[in-house]
Amino acid sequence: MSTATATAPTGLEAGAPRRSLASKLVDRLGSGAVQVVMVVLGLFWLVPTLGLLVVSMRTTQVNNAEGWWTIFTKPAELTIQNYAxxxxxxxxxxxxxxxxxxxxxxxxxxxxxxxxxxxxxxxxxxxxxxxxxxxxxxxxxxxxxxxxxxxxxxxxxxxxxxxxxxxxxxxxxxxxxxxxxxxxxxxxxxxxxxxxxxxxxxxxxxxxxxxxxxxxxxxxxxxxxxxxxxxxxxxxxxxxxxxxxxxxxxxxxxxxxxxxxxxxxxxxxxxxxxxxxxxxxxxxxxxxxxxxxxxxxxx
The missing domain is CATH 1.10.3720.10 (MetI-like)
Known part of the structure; x- marks a missing residue:
């Protein structure tokens, strides 16, 4: 007489809810690496605002001659005369x-x-x-x-x-x-x-x-x-x-x-x-x- 043996289901346990892709992404967003990436993206998002500030604190001649990012090597070009x-x-x-x-x-x-x-x-x-x-x-x-x-x-x-x-x-x-x-x-x-x-x-x-x-x-x-x-x-x-x-x-x-x-x-x-x-x-x-x-x- 042969006996049938029950095999456990592979993968998820029986009755366990299957997690959606959205829930997995939410869990991953809480990790430290993802938070660092989000901070970096936020800083890149602020780059135009930084550029606007630099342009507003330089003369028209300087702005027409070079890009705002050159201020990091030429900080002496900054002035508040535009605001005055x-x-x-x-x-x-x-x-x-x-x-x-x-x-x-x-x-x-x-x-x-x-x-x-x-x-x-x-x-x-x-x-x-x-x-x-x-x-x-x-x-x-x-x-x-x-x-x-x-x-x-x-x-x-x-x-x-x-x-x-x-x-x-x-x-x-x-x-x-x-x-x-x-x-x-x-x-x-x-x-x-x-x-x-x-x-x-x-x-x-x-x-x-x-x-x-x-x-x-x-x-x-x-x-x-x-x-x-x-x-x-x-x-x-x-x-x-x-x-x-x-x-x-x-x-x-x-x-x-x-x-x-x-x-x-x-x-x-x-x-x-x-x-x-x-x-x-x-x-x-x-x-x-x-x-x-x-x-x-x-x-």
């Missing part, structure tokens, strides 16, 4: 115009969107879902189709070419995304916290200001960084709605463009100056930004 000339021109006024446009826009978008997002997330009112769908639909509306109608409206209202007109346009087109982002974050707040506050007699405004808004700091910081960068770097709206006396940095630098780039000293120094404030803002709120981007990804 820039600050003595109309750039200073355009810089403050950019601040006067960007800061109020960011504050208004965050404030209005946070209140609207709380209402959509935790308040029951008639037509709430329909109104939210309208807000989501506004995300796909391109800015270009509103330029001529809004310009006509601004002309009739007497605010065309003024800073309030530019701010209102940025606020209007920044709100749909802001409301959508914050509403989805506020929905993830435990309902028990809000119910406990209501049982203690807190009003909806008190709940929003004391519970929801503090817990929403990561998403609000992420929204603030995005909104600030969008407005700070915008040129289309500035070209259409800002006149010469109210022009931001982007429009001022565009007006300095000449044939063959003969004023590279102004453009390079101005471009690098426009990088400083966004970098400071990002590093100041980096911790909240990362938390906001990761919110909802882990249960």
């Amino acid at each position: 000339n820039l600050l003595g021109s109309g750039f200073t006024a355009s810089f403050w115009n950019t601040v006067l446009i960007t800061v109020p826009t960011t504050v208004l978008v965050i404030g209005i969107a946070a209140m609207a997002a709380y209402a959509f997330a935790w308040m029951d009112f008639r037509g709430r879902d329909t109104a939210f769908l309208v807000v989501v639909g506004l995300l796909i509306v391109p800015i270009q189709i509103a330029l001529i109608p809004v310009a006509s409206l601004y002309g009739a209202a007497g605010i065309f070419g003024s800073l309030p007109g530019v701010i209102l346009f940025h606020v209007a087109f920044g709100l749909p995304f802001a409301i959508f982002l914050l509403r989805n974050f506020f929905v993830g707040i435990p309902a028990s916290l809000l119910e406990a506050a209501r049982m203690d007699g807190a009003s909806e405004w008190k709940i929003f200001a004391s519970v929801v808004f503090p817990l929403g700091k990561p998403a609000i910081a992420s929204l603030g960084i995005f909104q600030f960068l969008w407005v700070w770097n915008d040129m289309l709206i500035a070209l259409v709605f800002a006149d010469t006396g109210n022009q931001p940095m982007t429009k001022y630098l565009q007006s300095q463009m000449r044939q063959f780039g003969s004023n590279v000293d102004i453009l390079s120094s101005g471009a690098f100056m426009s990088l400083i404030i966004p970098l400071v803002l990002f590093f100041a709120f980096q911790r909240y930004f990362v938390q906001g981007m990761m919110a909802g990804s882990v249960k």
Whole structure:
């Protein structure tokens, strides 16, 4: 009588889940060698910024004669005269115009969107879902189709070419995304916290200001960084709605463009100056930004 012998399956054990290629790549990305490679790639990514800084600190004659990388052998060519000339021109006024446009826009978008997002997330009112769908639909509306109608409206209202007109346009087109982002974050707040506050007699405004808004700091910081960068770097709206006396940095630098780039000293120094404030803002709120981007990804 013959007996059958069971053979163990080769390769993976019986019942063991097969690992995907993506999970294997994720594990390998945590290794030290890969981290070193990522650091090297990051440094290469910063090379254009370094080149811009060097070009902004050399004279036009030197920049036209040799590449920026020769600065490592000729550090004496560096000078801050380009920045002195820039600050003595109309750039200073355009810089403050950019601040006067960007800061109020960011504050208004965050404030209005946070209140609207709380209402959509935790308040029951008639037509709430329909109104939210309208807000989501506004995300796909391109800015270009509103330029001529809004310009006509601004002309009739007497605010065309003024800073309030530019701010209102940025606020209007920044709100749909802001409301959508914050509403989805506020929905993830435990309902028990809000119910406990209501049982203690807190009003909806008190709940929003004391519970929801503090817990929403990561998403609000992420929204603030995005909104600030969008407005700070915008040129289309500035070209259409800002006149010469109210022009931001982007429009001022565009007006300095000449044939063959003969004023590279102004453009390079101005471009690098426009990088400083966004970098400071990002590093100041980096911790909240990362938390906001990761919110909802882990249960």
